[in-house]
Amino acid sequence: MIDSFAFNIPFISIFLAMIAAIITPLLPKQNRIPENLSCCVIGIIGILSAYLLYALTNSGQSLSFNFKIGNFPVPYGNELKAGPLEAVLSLFFSLSMLLSLTGNFSSTEEDIAPNRRQLFCVLVNLIMSSLLAMTYTNDIFTAYVFIEISTIAACSIVAVKESPETARAALRYLVMSLVGSGLILIVICLLYNLTGHLIMQNMHIAIQVLVSAKSYIMPLTVSLALITTGLAVKSALYPFSFWLPDAHGSSTNLSSAILSGLVLKGHIFLLIKIFYRVFGLDVIHALRMDTVIFILGLLAMIMGSVHALRQTNVKRMIAWSSVAQVGYIFLGVGLNTTAGIAAACLHIIVHACVKPMLITAAGGLSNAAGHKKGLHALMGTFYSNVWAGLGFMAGAFSMMGIPAFAGFASKLSLTMASFDHPVIVWSLAALAASSVLNALYYVPAVIVILTHNKNMNNNFSAPPPTRLYKISMTCFLALNFYLGLFCMPLLRLITRGVNVL
C-alpha cells in the first residue's frame, strides 16, 4: 500500500494551487513576488506528483486509489481518484506550466501592464488548479465546476493583452466556450436524471444496467453526443476549432503556451475519462461515438495542416498546427482500444511539452526580429537568438515526427495502436498525409529562420535572451529528447494507468 502522505497528494496539489491563487491578491506586488510564488507552487506540485508516481509504481498490488473529500463516503460525498496516468499527466502539466512561465517571463513583462500582472498570476494559478482538479476528479459535477473556472480564466488571459484583435478573439472564445459549458451542464443533468449518480463509477454501473435492458437508449445517445460536442468545442476538435487561431495567435506568448499546451489537454483528458469511466468502451462502440470521433480526428489532422499552410503569421501557423495535433489525440481516442487511448495520452503529454516550447521559441524569434510576427520577418533570426532557433527547430521536427524527437514517439505509438484495428488503412494514410503536410509548413519556416538575411536592419539590436530563457529552453529541449528517445517506459506506465482508469 502507499503511504499516507502520497495518499493525500491529489488533494494537496489541487488546494496548493487554489490557495496560491487566493493569497496572491493579498501579497505586495513588488519584486515579482506573485510570479515567484506561482513558479514555486507549480514546482512543488511537480515534485509532489513525481513522488506520487514513485509511490504508486512501488506500491505493489493496487495501482490506483480513491480519496474521499469531506465527511461522507462515496455516493454521498465527493471523491478524487488517482492512478499512474493521473500522476504522470499532472507531473508533465506542472513541468510544462513551470517552463512556460519561466521561459516567457520577459515577454510577459513587455506585453502586460504592471498593474495587471498580479491578477494575471492569480488566473494562471487558478488554471493550474482547475487542470489538476479535472485530472484527478472522480465526480462529474466537480469536473464541470472546474471547467467553468478554466473557461473564465482562459478567456481573461487571452484578453489581458490590450489590442483590438485580442478583445475580439477573447469574445469569440468566450461565446464558443460557454456554448460548450452549457452543453456539458445539460448532459450532466440528463445523466443524473437517468442514473441518479454523479460519481463516475456508479454512473457506469447504472448505464450498464440501462444498456443491457435496452431502455433509454435515445437519451443516452443524445447525452453522449452532446457531452462529446461540448468537450470537443473546448478542446478545439476541427469543425469547432475556429476560435482557436484567433485566441492563441493574438494573445501574449505565455497565454498561448498555457492555452495550447495545457487547457486543451485538460478537457481532452476529461473526455477520455468520461468515455472510459462513465460510459465504458463497449457502450461507446455500441452507440457509434468512436467512429464519429475517429472521422473528426482524421478531418482535424488534415484540415488543421491545410489551414496552417495558408498562414503568414508564425503564431497563427502554430495555432492551426495545434488543431492538427488535437486531431491526432482524437484519432487515438477514436480507435476505442486501451492501446489507442494510451497512445492518445502519450500524445497529450508530448504536445503539452512541445507546443509551449514552440510558442516560447517563436516568441523569442519574433522578439529578435523586432516584434514582427510575419514569417518573412523572421529571416535569419536563428543567428540573433540561437536558443530560440534551436527550440523552434526541435519543436518543428517533433511536430513532423522525425525520429529522436518527441513527436516521433507518439506517432509511432498511434501507428502501433492502429495495427490491430479494422481502420488501419485510414489511420495510416491520414498519419502519413498529415506528417507530409506538417513538413510542408514547418520546413519552409525552419529554412527561413536559418537563411542569412542580407538586408537586415543593422541599427536595430534585439535584447539578448535572458539567462532564465536559456535555462527553460534547455529544459524544454531535454524534455523533448527524453520523450523522443526513452518513451517506452512511459508508454508502459500509461498503459498500466489506462487499465486502472
Next chain:
Amino acid sequence: MNEEIKAIWKSLFDWVMGNGPRPENEVIPDEPPPDLPFTRKPKDKYSRFHEATLKERYNQWLEIHGLHMFSSLYSGISVLTCIVIVSLLLATVSELPSLSDERNLANNEIIRRYVERGGKETGAQNIVAGLILNYRAFNTFGESAVLFTAAVSVLMLLGASRRNNADDEQSMKGNDSGKNFMQRGPPSVRLHTFRRDDAILRGTASISIPVILIMGCVIIINGHLLSGGAILSTALILCANAYDFERVHKFFNEQIFITITSTSLMIYALSNIFNGGLILLPNICIGLIVAGTLYGFYALLSEGEI
C-alpha cells in the same frame, strides 16, 4: 537532369526568399502595405476603356451584396440550428423517466439518505444548506472560486486599465513605489457623469438602506437557514446610485474588495481542508464573496472602477 534539379531548387529558394516569378509591369513596394480589407485601395486601371473581367465583377458584386447575403444566411442557419437542438432536447426530455416512477434509477439511496438523515448528520436546519455546505462542500467551494475568478478577471480587464499612466511609469521605474501603487491617482473619467441629486431617490434610499443592510446581515448570519449574500450588495448599489459613487468609495474601494473576497475564500478553503462539518462559517464567507462580487461587477461595469 542536373539542370532540372537545379531549377527546382532555384524555384524553392525563390519561394522561400519571396522572389518568385513576377509580372514585368509589377511595381515592388519598399514595404509590404498593410493588408486590411477596409484600407485596400482600388487598383489603377491601365486604360480608360478597361472592361471588368468576370472575377472583378464578381468581387464588385460581393463588395456590395456580400455582407447582406452573409448576414441573412447566418441568421437563417442559426435559427435552423436552434430549432434542431431545441427539438432534439425536447424529444430527449420527453423520453426521460418520470420522477414518480419507482423503477427510476434516480430514486436511490442517496436521495433517501439526504432527505431522511440530512438534518441529523449535518446539523443544518434546512437540507439544501446541509447538502451544499457539508455533503458536497467541495463543489460549493469550486462555485465560490468561479465567482472569485470572475471578479479577478473583471477587475484585471476593466479596473486596472483605467488607472492613470503615471502610476504605471512609477512602478516600472523602481521597486520602491509600493506606497504609490496602493494610493489612488486623480479620478479617471467616468462613464456616466450625471448629477445624482434626486430627492425622491435619496429619501427612499435613506429609509431603505438601513433596512436592507440589516436584512442582508441577518440573512448572511443565518446561513444555515437562508443562504444568500446578494441583498447586501443591493444596499451598496443603491447607496452608489442615490448618493455619490465617491461616498461608497470611501469605505469600499478596490483594496477592500479584493481583501474581503480573498480572505473569505481563504477561510472557506481552510474550513474545507480541515473539514469539521462547519456550516455557519463557510456560509458567511459565501455571503461576503457574493455580496462583494456583485457590487464589484456593478461598479466596474457602470463606473469603470471600484
